Amino acid sequence: MPSTDHELPLEMVRKRPQLVPTILRDVFGLDIPGDDDNATVASESFAGLNPAELRCDATVLLDDPKKPSHGTIVEAQLRYDEDKIFSWPAYAALLRHRYQCPVTLLVFCPDPGVARACARPIAMGHPKWVLEPLAFHPGMLPAVTDPDEACRLPELAILSAPAHADGPAAEAVMTSVSAAITALAADPDETSTKTAELYHDYLVGKLSESACKLLEEIVKIADYEWQSDFAKSHIAKGRAEGLAEGEARGEARGEAKGEAKGEAKSVLLVLKARGIAVPNDVRERVTSCTDTDRLECWVQRAAVIDKAEDLLD
Numbered sequence: 190m191p192s193t194d195h196e197l198p199l200e201m202v203r204k205r206p207q208l209v210p211t212i213l214r215d216v217f218g219l220d221i222p223g224d225d226d227n228a229t230v231a232s233e234s235f236a237g238l239n240p241a242e243l244r245c246d247a248t249v250l251l252d253d254p255k256k257p258s259h260g261t262i263v264e265a266q267l268r269y270d271e272d273k274i275f276s277w278p279a280y281a282a283l284l285r286h287r288y289q290c291p292v293t294l295l296v297f298c299p300d301p302g303v304a305r306a307c308a309r310p311i312a313m314g315h316p317k318w319v320l321e322p323l324a325f326h327p328g329m330l331p332a333v334t335d336p337d338e339a340c341r342l343p344e345l346a347i348l349s350a351p352a353h354a355d356g357p358a359a360e361a362v363m364t365s366v367s368a369a370i371t372a373l374a375a376d377p378d379e380t381s382t383k384t385a386e387l388y389h390d391y392l393v394g395k396l397s398e399s400a401c402k403l404l405e406e407i408v409k410i411a412d413y414e415w416q417s418d419f420a421k422s423h424i425a426k427g428r429a430e431g432l433a434e435g436e437a438r439g440e441a442r443g444e445a446k447g448e449a450k451g452e453a454k455s456v457l458l459v460l461k462a463r464g465i466a467v468p469n470d471v472r473e474r475v476t477s478c479t480d481t482d483r484l485e486c487w488v489q490r491a492a493v494i495d496k497a498e499d500l501l502d
Contacts, residue, residue, distance in 0.1 A: 193493050195265050197391050198297040201344035202247045202263050204384065206230050208344045209249040209261050209295060216329050219293070223251030223258040231260070245280045250288065258291075260284045265297040266324075269306035278311060278320050296324040304329070328352040334361035336368035343369035347388050354400035360407075363400065366392065367407050393486070394493035401486040450476075452484035456500070459491035467497045474501060 202208055206228035213219045231248040246264045250257035262280045266273070277294055285292040298304035307324035330349035333339045339346035350366040353359070370392075373385035393401055453475050460467055467475075478484055490500055 206249040260292045262294045298326045336365045339365035339369035340372045351395035390493045393489040449479045471497045
């Protein structure tokens with residue numbers, strides 16, 4: 190089953206395809222023709238030679254969907270896959286053939302190492318015919334420090350924030366990304382509200398502990414939490430149980446210890462609810478932790494990670 194790290198960037202592209210030409214211009218300096226507001230998502234399926242069918246992760250077209258000015262193949266890679274040196278050129282050639290327009294290949298990567306590997310030139314064998322994938326990672330995206338810009342393109346703000354959340358512009362970055370999430374959450378459309386929850390959960394799973402704390406201070410998560418429903422219920426249950434245990438013991442610092450115990454229980458309950466196995470060393474780290482700020486950050490990460498080992502990164 191595809192992970193959140195793989196699927197969320199693609200979901201962002203499908204929800205707001207103008208993200209693609211923005212990245213091509215801002216990161217790679219390409220002069221992409223067409224109007225970003227007219228960007229559309231096309232079929233990911235390419236019927237080539239029977240019986241094979243090629244399916245890329247996403248396709249974005251600019252301007253008229255029937256006669257676009259530019260097309261982009263979008264792929265998400267969590268690790269380098271050597272098989273892609275054969276499928277990626279086919280995606281690009283078939284899209285170019287179908288719409289008879291210029292085509293680029295854009296690859297979303299999680300870190301510099303994967304981006305470097307995916308950007309290796311693909312020699313096609315024919316003289317001077319080389320495909321150079323445009324691979325990037327969040328650190329290559331510009332810091333979004335203007336709330337208005339973040340609200341206009343929330344996906345860019347979400348993707349780039351973790352890379353700049355601990356830098357000199359941290360406060361401006363967190364303020365902008367929180368404005369984008371708030372705007373989505375305030376939209377009466379239920380889909381936008383769910384998108385805000387999804388984006389927030391993804392974001393906090395990528396932030397450092399200090400950045401999580403800064404974000405909490407800015408958006409006052411204590412009063413308004415964008416957690417998924419199951420996470421809310423388990424967090425509340427864990428906190429209640431921990432506080433009750435602390436009070437029952439009657440210790441002078443029982444409430445503080447109980448709160449920490451409750452947060453730890455929340456972490457484990459969320460992971461259990463999502464069917465994620467917890468190794469003994471991870472369980473011990475969680476249950477022995479007394480830092481409630483750290484535990485709160487782990488609770489939020491537990492809602493989005495795909496394996497328990499990623500909780501403590």
